[in-house]
Amino acid sequence: MYFHIVLLMTEFDYLFRKYHRRLLLYTLKFVESESDALDIVQNVFVAIWENGKYKQKEELVQAYLFNSIRNGCLNYLKHQKIVQKFENETSIHLLEMEAVHYQSGEKSLIERENLKQINDAIDSLPDIYKEIIVLSRVEGLKNDEIATQLHLPIRTVETRVFRALSALREKISRKSFFILLFLRRLQ
Amino acid sequence: MKDKEYNESLIVRYLNGNCTPEEQAELKTWIEESKDTKSEYLSIKDIWDSINSPKESTAEQLALFYKNQYEKSKKSRIVWIRTFSAIAAILIIGLIFSVLVPTNTANPSESVQVFSVPMGSRSKVILADGSEVSLNSGSELKYSSGFSSQNRVVSLTGEAFFKVKTDKEHPFTVKTSDFDIKVTGTKFNVCSYADNKYSTATLEEGKISLQLKDNSSTLKVEPGEKFLLDRKTLIHSLDQADVESEIAWKDDQFIFKNIPYSELAKRLERWYDVKLNFSDQKLQNYAFTGKFKNQETIWQVLDALKLTSPIDYQKTTFREFTITYKPLKYK
Numbered sequence: 271m272y273f274h275i276v277l278l279m280t281e282f283d284y285l286f287r288k289y290h291r292r293l294l295l296y297t298l299k300f301v302e303s304e305s306d307a308l309d310i311v312q313n314v315f316v317a318i319w320e321n322g323k324y325k326q327k328e329e330l331v332q333a334y335l336f337n338s339i340r341n342g343c344l345n346y347l348k349h350q351k352i353v354q355k356f357e358n359e360t361s362i363h364l365l366e367m368e369a370v371h372y373q374s375g376e377k378s379l380i381e382r383e384n385l386k387q388i389n390d391a392i393d394s395l396p397d398i399y400k401e402i403i404v405l406s407r408v409e410g411l412k413n414d415e416i417a418t419q420l421h422l423p424i425r426t427v428e429t430r431v432f433r434a435l436s437a438l439r440e441k442i443s444r445k446s447f448f449i450l451l452f453l454r455r456l457q
Numbered sequence: 458m459k460d461k462e463y464n465e466s467l468i469v470r471y472l473n474g475n476c477t478p479e480e481q482a483e484l485k486t487w488i489e490e491s492k493d494t495k496s497e498y499l500s501i502k503d504i505w506d507s508i509n510s511p512k513e514s515t516a517e518q519l520a521l522f523y524k525n526q527y528e529k530s531k532k533s534r535i536v537w538i539r540t541f542s543a544i545a546a547i548l549i550i551g552l553i554f555s556v557l558v559p560t561n562t563a564n565p566s567e568s569v570q571v572f573s574v575p576m577g578s579r580s581k582v583i584l585a586d587g588s589e590v591s592l593n594s595g596s597e598l599k600y601s602s603g604f605s606s607q608n609r610v611v612s613l614t615g616e617a618f619f620k621v622k623t624d625k626e627h628p629f630t631v632k633t634s635d636f637d638i639k640v641t642g643t644k645f646n647v648c649s650y651a652d653n654k655y656s657t658a659t660l661e662e663g664k665i666s667l668q669l670k671d672n673s674s675t676l677k678v679e680p681g682e683k684f685l686l687d688r689k690t691l692i693h694s695l696d697q698a699d700v701e702s703e704i705a706w707k708d709d710q711f712i713f714k715n716i717p718y719s720e721l722a723k724r725l726e727r728w729y730d731v732k733l734n735f736s737d738q739k740l741q742n743y744a745f746t747g748k749f750k751n752q753e754t755i756w757q758v759l760d761a762l763k764l765t766s767p768i769d770y771q772k773t774t775f776r777e778f779t780i781t782y783k784p785l786k787y788k
Binding site: 284388425 | 508515
């Protein structure tokens, strides 16, 4: 629990409070270490503080923030590749592929502000899937730990996590589809 | 490549960080096989990433940001003073001021400043006139950018404790959806959540006058008194209050005396950002009394309640509990 004092609620505070968590979540897509991810996000906020970009229109700032984060992550991955040259090149390669994918204009769910949709989708999953996705993602348990806790073979856990993710993907895309239909009708 | 199920568990093992280097290489080959496999993998990973819940606190990160900026400006000040004359130093003081107070210069037009506190946390604001406002969970304080020691008007939803700087010439006004409160220099607590049955104002020190929204008459509240308004029937009363327990929240304490279960649940929900479901109407007949320091987790609070009152609880999903009625067994 924290207690913190702010002198004046500025535009900058507003942006920080609104985007910090989403940017961190987005950074954690590519950067495994949470403390490194926090550094990358802090640096992006230092940049908009110093170049005054935070005074611009919010859509512009939002686009700028996510672009900077992507570049920050790509640089970080490049650096990681040099540091761990022989260790874990495959996973870094995959992460780089992913970062490039989102750089080409594709938007991630986090960027599209669909986090609430995802929570709703998790709530509407059948219990066996919901249970497993909460254990694995929210509680942060490893597959073998879930297997022990639920007395299931590890392969079953892995398959169920995948099925849960697929079900979520379907639910979310169907929702987006309905939103699209609804928007069309409004026009 | 082996069967579909094998690929599925491979992706999950990779996302979970339990893949051997050989398995990783295998996965990479599969992903690069075609456009479809690549987008299949990326959409699964996107969902996976979106469910992540990092434990950091935004407010702490913001405080850290300001601390770093402050230290940076201190360092650069030393270098400048060494290299330039006193004139340069004066320039820097000007510069630091412009850094510390960016809204005044950056935003000359009237706009509304919103200070909102999410569920599960509390915060404190010091306004431009020197008044202090402690905000409880799930509250929002709004004021126009024209707020100054001459123009002291704020509006509030939720709960806040005000310590208003004395200025007899310029009264301080707090607007809520139910009433407006006018003061010159006092300490008082206002609770006006949109989803509460009652709105209250409790005075610790000084004097406040209170004006109901649909009524021209003004009420005077004396120290130690609590104004209570039923938001539906608009029936209101003025009683002696237990000020200590009303305002304990601002010192991170949680005191409740003889409050009904529904009230307790609502307060705990806001305080810990959780959802407490209950189905048994029997719980409505019990009044709860207790005192917690805020170091306790929601689990510890529920355990304590379980020991001392006829409830049991179960965690249903993330941040959600179901409370059931369970008679106490006496030995």
